[in-house]
Amino acid sequence: MTGHIWRNPLYFWGVEGAEKEVPSIPHKSPQDVWDETTTSKAPMLPVGRLRYYYKWPGHGGLTWPRFRYWGTRRRALNIRSVYNPKTMRLEKTIVDKRPIWWVLGLLAFMLAPLVMPTSFQNTLLTAGATFSIYAAINLCWMLIIGTAGIYSLASYAVVGAAAFGTSWLSINLGLPWWALPLVGAGIGLVFGMIIAVPAIRLDGFYYALLTIGLNELCRVYTLQSKQFGSSTGGLYGADTYIPQGWDQYDQSLLAYYACFGVMLAGLALYRFIDGRRLGRILKMAPEKREAFAEATGVDFRRARIWVFVISSIGLGFIGGFYAAHYRGVSFSIFSFDTVLLGLAMLVIGGIGRAEGAVVGTAIVILLDKVLLSTGPLRLILIGLIMLGVVLFLKGGLFGIKAQFRAWRDKKKSERRSMRAEKGGEMLPEEATETKDKDLLYWRRYDKMQREFLKTVISPELIEEHRKKPLGQHSEPLERLLLYFRRAPQNDKYAIVAVEPFKAYRIVALSGQRGVAPRIVEDKIYTSTDEAYHGVFLRRVQDLLES
Amino acid sequence: MDVGFILTNAIVLACIYGTLAIGLSITWSSVGLINLGYGFIFALSGYGAWLASQYISTNGVVVLTAGVLTGALGGLLVCALAFIPIHDKPNFTVRGLIATLAISLIGTQALLYVFGPRSKNLPDIFGFWKINLAGIVLTSDKIGNVVVSIVVVTAVLLWMRSSRRGLEIRAMMMNPHAASIVGIGVRKTGFYVMAITGGLAGLAAVLLSQTYYISPFGGLAPMIKGVSIALCGGLGSVRGAVIAAIILGLNEALTARLLGGQYVLITQFILIILILLVRPRGIAGILDRAREA
Amino acid sequence: MSAPVAAQPAAPAERREILKVKGLSAGYGPMRVIHDLDLSVYSGERVGIVGLNGHGKSTLFYAIAGLTGWQRGSILLNGVEVGRTRSQGPGRYTHLVVRQGLALIPQGDEIFHGLTVEEHLDSGAFTPRAWKERKERKEKILKIFPPLVKLLKTPVGRLSGGERRMVSIGRGLMADASLFLVDEPSLGLAPKIGKGVMEALFDVELGQSAMIIAEQNVALLEGRVDRVIGMHVGKLKGEASASLSFQTRREL
Incomplete structure (x- = not known):
C-alpha cells in the first residue's frame, strides 16, 4: 500500500479549485503489480533435451560394415546415422541395443563354468x-x-x-x-x-x-x-x-x-x-x-x-x-x-x-x-x-523404463496445462488460430490492469466519486477513470438528456454508425452529477464482474 | 457303494462346492476380480476354525462362526492387497489375477510355515446321529452340511436381493461407472463383497472339514471344483452356479458309480469343456441370452 | 467493497451459493478440456449451459463429480470443498461428492441393465436421508414421469431410449441433492420425446436446490431457464439472463 499523497500536476497551472497535494486512499502500487507480473516464475530448468543415446562418430568416408543375417535383409543392429546440423559430421546411433546385451549375456553364461569356484561348481x-x-x-x-x-x-x-x-x-x-x-x-x-x-x-x-x-x-x-x-x-x-x-x-x-x-x-x-x-x-x-x-x-x-x-x-x-x-x-x-x-x-x-x-x-x-x-x-x-x-x-x-517415461510425460503435460494464465489471455486453441498476435499481449496487459483496478475499488473511492464526479481526484480514482475512458466505443455507457437539467438517462452506445444506442435502465437521474455517478457505478460493477 | 450313498454324497459336495462357486461368481461379477486366492482363504478359515476349537470351545456354532469370520478376514486381506491398490489402474483384471495368485502362494506357504505340514481335523459340529430314510442312511454331518450351506447361501442371496448394500453390490456388478455416479463407493463395496465371499469360503471350509482334513494346500482342490462350477454356470450368474453345481454333482456321482473314482475329474472337465464350447459363457448364457450381448 | 455490492440489484436473502467453481482446469492425460473456469450457481436457480460438441460441457460435469482424468482448482459444493488437485483415480471420490448433495444425470444411458425400474429408482437414493424417504420420492418421480408406473417391475434393459432416459433422470431426481447436473437430456431422442423430457425437467420443483442443464440446442432452453451460459473451448462465455438470450445468441 503506497502513495498516500497525490501531487496534483495541474496545481502549478493555476486551475480553479486545484490543490497542491491530496491525500490518496491507500492502495497497492501499480508498479508492484507490473513487477510481479513481468518477473519470470518459471523454474530455471536445464534447457534442451537429454541425450538418451550415445552418439558414435561416423567413420570418415567409410560406412560401417553392415552385416546382414544370411538369407534375410535383416541387419544385426539397427543403426541410425544422422548429420549433426552444427558440426556437419556424421553421427551414428544404435537405436536398439538389445542384441548387444543378449550376445554379452549369453557369452557370459557360456563361459561361466570356466570361472566358477570349485567348491560350488556342482x-x-x-x-x-x-x-x-x-x-x-x-x-x-x-x-x-x-x-x-x-x-x-x-x-x-x-x-x-x-x-x-x-x-x-x-x-x-x-x-x-x-x-x-x-x-x-x-x-x-x-x-x-x-x-x-x-x-x-x-x-x-x-x-x-x-x-x-x-x-x-x-x-x-x-x-x-x-x-x-x-x-x-x-x-x-x-x-x-x-x-x-x-x-x-x-x-x-x-x-x-x-x-x-x-x-x-x-x-x-x-x-x-x-x-x-x-x-x-x-x-x-x-x-x-x-x-x-x-x-x-x-x-x-x-x-x-x-x-x-x-x-x-x-x-x-x-x-x-x-x-x-x-x-x-x-x-x-x-x-x-x-x-x-x-x-x-x-x-x-x-x-x-x-x-x-x-x-x-x-x-x-x-x-x-x-x-x-x-x-x-x-x-x-x-x-x-x-x-x-x-x-x-x-x-x-523390463517395463520400468517405459513406465517411468510415461509417468514423466504425464506429469510434464499436467504441469504445462496448469501454467496457462487466466483472464483475457487467449486459450491455446484460439491463440494459434488468431492472425493478430498483438491481441494476445494486449489482452494479457488488459487483464493485469483489470486485476489491479479491482483491488483499488473501495467504498471510500466510490464516496469520493459521488461527491465530485468531475474535477480533481485521488490517484486511484484517477487511474480507474482513465481506464474507463479508454474503453472501446461499443457498449460504452453514455448519458442522454431526456430533458436538459431535469432528466437524464443512461444508454449504451452501439459502436456502429447509424445504430441507435440502447437504453440500459429505466432510472431517470435528475442531475448530470448523479448521472455521472450512475455510469461510474455501472462501470465499476462491470469491472468487478469481468 | 450303493446309489443312494453316492447320490447323497454328491448332493452334499454339490452344496459345499456350490457355496464356493457362488462366492467366486459374486467376486468376479461385482468387483471384476478373479480371486484365485480363494483356496488360501479356504485353508486359512479352516485353520481359524481349528484354532477356535482348540482354544475356545468345540461347540459347533463357535467353530462355524470362527471359520466364517476368519474367511471374511481373509477376504478383506485379499481385497486390501489385490483390489484396492490397482482397481483403477490399467490391465486390472490380469494384474488382479496374478496378484491373487501371489497372495495364494504367500499365504499357503505362510500357513505351512506356521502350522506345519501335518493336517488337522475339526470336531464334529453336528454331533452323531443318523436317519434312515427309505433305505438311505443320512448321517448328521451330511444333513447339517446341506442344511447349513443352503440356508446361508439363500440368506446371502436374499440379502443381496432386498437390502440396500445388496442393491449396491448388484448395481456395481452391472455398471461400475454408473454406480459411482449414484454414490456407491467402489472401494467400500469391494470390502463388503470380499468379506461376504470370504465368509462363504470359510463356511465351505468348515463344512468340508467334516469330511476331509485341513491342510495348508487343502484349499486348492475345492477351489478348482468351485472354479469349474462357477465357469460352467457362467461367471457372475448365481442361478447358473446352482444349476452347474447340481449337474456336476450328479456327474461326479454317476462317474464314480459307472467308471470309477479316478475318472471323475476327467469326465468333469470333458463336460465343462463341452458346455463351454457350446455356450462360452456357461449355463447362464443359456438362461438368458441378453447377457451375452 | 460493500458499496458496489449494495449498488447491485438487491439479492434475495435466501439465495444460497450452492456451487462455486473457481479456477477449475480439468482434462484427460495430456489433453486439457476445461481451462480455468469460474462458475457460481445459487439455490433455486436453473442454469443452462450451451455449447457445441467437444467444448467441455460434459467434462465440466464430470470434473464436478471428480470423474475426469485429472483436475485442478476449487469446487465448493454447499460450502464444502469437493474439488481437489487430483491426477489419478477417476471416480475414486465420486461417491463422497455425491454424498455432499450432487446428482449427476450423465449423457447417454448409464443404467444398470439387469435392475428393474423400481430398483433403479431406489439406487438413485443411496444417500442415507434419501433412502429413508424413498417411497415418497418415488411417488413424486412417478408423478413427473407417469409412463414409468406401468414399467416398475420391468428390467431397464428392455426399455426404449426415451423410457431409459426417463429412468435415468428419475434416478437423478430421486437423490436428496442440492445440485442437479443434467447432461444433454434430449440427446438421441425423437424431438417430441426430447421436448417432453425437457418439460419434465423444467417442471421439477427446485426449492433450495439448483439445476444445471447442458444442451446443444438453445431453442429448447429459451425462456425456461434463469440464465444461459455459453461454453466455448473449455471456458464459459457471455452470461445472460434467459430473456436476453435472443439478443446475445450471435456471440455465443
Whole structure:
C-alpha cells in the first residue's frame, strides 16, 4: 500500500479549485503489480533435451560394415546415422541395443563354468542347467501368454504330460534317449491340439480357469494311477543322454551345455514366432479386439491354433528332454506351486518379451537355490516380489523404463496445462488460430490492469466519486477513470438528456454508425452529477464482474 | 457303494462346492476380480476354525462362526492387497489375477510355515446321529452340511436381493461407472463383497472339514471344483452356479458309480469343456441370452 | 467493497451459493478440456449451459463429480470443498461428492441393465436421508414421469431410449441433492420425446436446490431457464439472463 499523497500536476497551472497535494486512499502500487507480473516464475530448468543415446562418430568416408543375417535383409543392429546440423559430421546411433546385451549375456553364461569356484561348481552347474530348462519352458509359454495374450496356465501340464509319457515309454518299451524329445514333441502336439480348441471360443478368464483345472486334472490323474508311479512320487529310470561312465564334473558340464542348447533353441523359436508374421497377427488380435482384427482381414483363430500347436510342440520337446535330463519326472511338475513359480518368473521379468522370461527365470531360480535352506520362506519371498511387481509395475522389470517415461510425460503435460494464465489471455486453441498476435499481449496487459483496478475499488473511492464526479481526484480514482475512458466505443455507457437539467438517462452506445444506442435502465437521474455517478457505478460493477 | 450313498454324497459336495462357486461368481461379477486366492482363504478359515476349537470351545456354532469370520478376514486381506491398490489402474483384471495368485502362494506357504505340514481335523459340529430314510442312511454331518450351506447361501442371496448394500453390490456388478455416479463407493463395496465371499469360503471350509482334513494346500482342490462350477454356470450368474453345481454333482456321482473314482475329474472337465464350447459363457448364457450381448 | 455490492440489484436473502467453481482446469492425460473456469450457481436457480460438441460441457460435469482424468482448482459444493488437485483415480471420490448433495444425470444411458425400474429408482437414493424417504420420492418421480408406473417391475434393459432416459433422470431426481447436473437430456431422442423430457425437467420443483442443464440446442432452453451460459473451448462465455438470450445468441 503506497502513495498516500497525490501531487496534483495541474496545481502549478493555476486551475480553479486545484490543490497542491491530496491525500490518496491507500492502495497497492501499480508498479508492484507490473513487477510481479513481468518477473519470470518459471523454474530455471536445464534447457534442451537429454541425450538418451550415445552418439558414435561416423567413420570418415567409410560406412560401417553392415552385416546382414544370411538369407534375410535383416541387419544385426539397427543403426541410425544422422548429420549433426552444427558440426556437419556424421553421427551414428544404435537405436536398439538389445542384441548387444543378449550376445554379452549369453557369452557370459557360456563361459561361466570356466570361472566358477570349485567348491560350488556342482551346485552352480546344476542350477544353471535348471535355469536353462525353465527358461526354455517359459519362452514357449511366453509365446502364448505374451504374444497371443491368452492366459493359459497349462504349459507345465504339457511339459509334465510329455515327460511322463516319454519316461513311461522309455522305462517300459526301452526308448533311447534321443527319441525322448521327439516323442515328447508328438505328445505335445496332441496336447496342444486339445488345449487349443477351447481357446478359440473362450474368453480369457474362462480359459485361464479351465487350464488351471486341466493342470489339476493331470496331477490328480498321475497321482492316482499306479502306472505312473503313485507310490514312488514320480516316474524314474528313463534313459539319459549323460554317459554314466563319466566323472561327476564332466557329467554336470555336459548337462549344463545341453540345457544351454535347449534354451538357445527356445530363444530361436521365440524369435521366429514373435518377430514374424504369426506374431504380428497375434498381437493385432489381443483379447477383446478380435472383432476389429477380424474386420481387417486377420484370421486370428488360425493363428491362435498355430501358436498353440507350435509352442506345445516346443513344450513337449522340452518335456522329453526333461525326462532324458533328470532320468524321469516327479509329480511336483503338475503342482499348483510350480505353475505359480513359473508365472512369477514371467511376471517379474515382464510379460511379452524374451528378456523378461529369461531374466525373470534367472531371478526366481537364483532365489530358489540360494535360499533353499530356509524352506517355505523363500517361496514367501518370491510371492512378495511377484506381488510387488504386479502392484507397482505395469510390465515387469523390463517395463520400468517405459513406465517411468510415461509417468514423466504425464506429469510434464499436467504441469504445462496448469501454467496457462487466466483472464483475457487467449486459450491455446484460439491463440494459434488468431492472425493478430498483438491481441494476445494486449489482452494479457488488459487483464493485469483489470486485476489491479479491482483491488483499488473501495467504498471510500466510490464516496469520493459521488461527491465530485468531475474535477480533481485521488490517484486511484484517477487511474480507474482513465481506464474507463479508454474503453472501446461499443457498449460504452453514455448519458442522454431526456430533458436538459431535469432528466437524464443512461444508454449504451452501439459502436456502429447509424445504430441507435440502447437504453440500459429505466432510472431517470435528475442531475448530470448523479448521472455521472450512475455510469461510474455501472462501470465499476462491470469491472468487478469481468 | 450303493446309489443312494453316492447320490447323497454328491448332493452334499454339490452344496459345499456350490457355496464356493457362488462366492467366486459374486467376486468376479461385482468387483471384476478373479480371486484365485480363494483356496488360501479356504485353508486359512479352516485353520481359524481349528484354532477356535482348540482354544475356545468345540461347540459347533463357535467353530462355524470362527471359520466364517476368519474367511471374511481373509477376504478383506485379499481385497486390501489385490483390489484396492490397482482397481483403477490399467490391465486390472490380469494384474488382479496374478496378484491373487501371489497372495495364494504367500499365504499357503505362510500357513505351512506356521502350522506345519501335518493336517488337522475339526470336531464334529453336528454331533452323531443318523436317519434312515427309505433305505438311505443320512448321517448328521451330511444333513447339517446341506442344511447349513443352503440356508446361508439363500440368506446371502436374499440379502443381496432386498437390502440396500445388496442393491449396491448388484448395481456395481452391472455398471461400475454408473454406480459411482449414484454414490456407491467402489472401494467400500469391494470390502463388503470380499468379506461376504470370504465368509462363504470359510463356511465351505468348515463344512468340508467334516469330511476331509485341513491342510495348508487343502484349499486348492475345492477351489478348482468351485472354479469349474462357477465357469460352467457362467461367471457372475448365481442361478447358473446352482444349476452347474447340481449337474456336476450328479456327474461326479454317476462317474464314480459307472467308471470309477479316478475318472471323475476327467469326465468333469470333458463336460465343462463341452458346455463351454457350446455356450462360452456357461449355463447362464443359456438362461438368458441378453447377457451375452 | 460493500458499496458496489449494495449498488447491485438487491439479492434475495435466501439465495444460497450452492456451487462455486473457481479456477477449475480439468482434462484427460495430456489433453486439457476445461481451462480455468469460474462458475457460481445459487439455490433455486436453473442454469443452462450451451455449447457445441467437444467444448467441455460434459467434462465440466464430470470434473464436478471428480470423474475426469485429472483436475485442478476449487469446487465448493454447499460450502464444502469437493474439488481437489487430483491426477489419478477417476471416480475414486465420486461417491463422497455425491454424498455432499450432487446428482449427476450423465449423457447417454448409464443404467444398470439387469435392475428393474423400481430398483433403479431406489439406487438413485443411496444417500442415507434419501433412502429413508424413498417411497415418497418415488411417488413424486412417478408423478413427473407417469409412463414409468406401468414399467416398475420391468428390467431397464428392455426399455426404449426415451423410457431409459426417463429412468435415468428419475434416478437423478430421486437423490436428496442440492445440485442437479443434467447432461444433454434430449440427446438421441425423437424431438417430441426430447421436448417432453425437457418439460419434465423444467417442471421439477427446485426449492433450495439448483439445476444445471447442458444442451446443444438453445431453442429448447429459451425462456425456461434463469440464465444461459455459453461454453466455448473449455471456458464459459457471455452470461445472460434467459430473456436476453435472443439478443446475445450471435456471440455465443
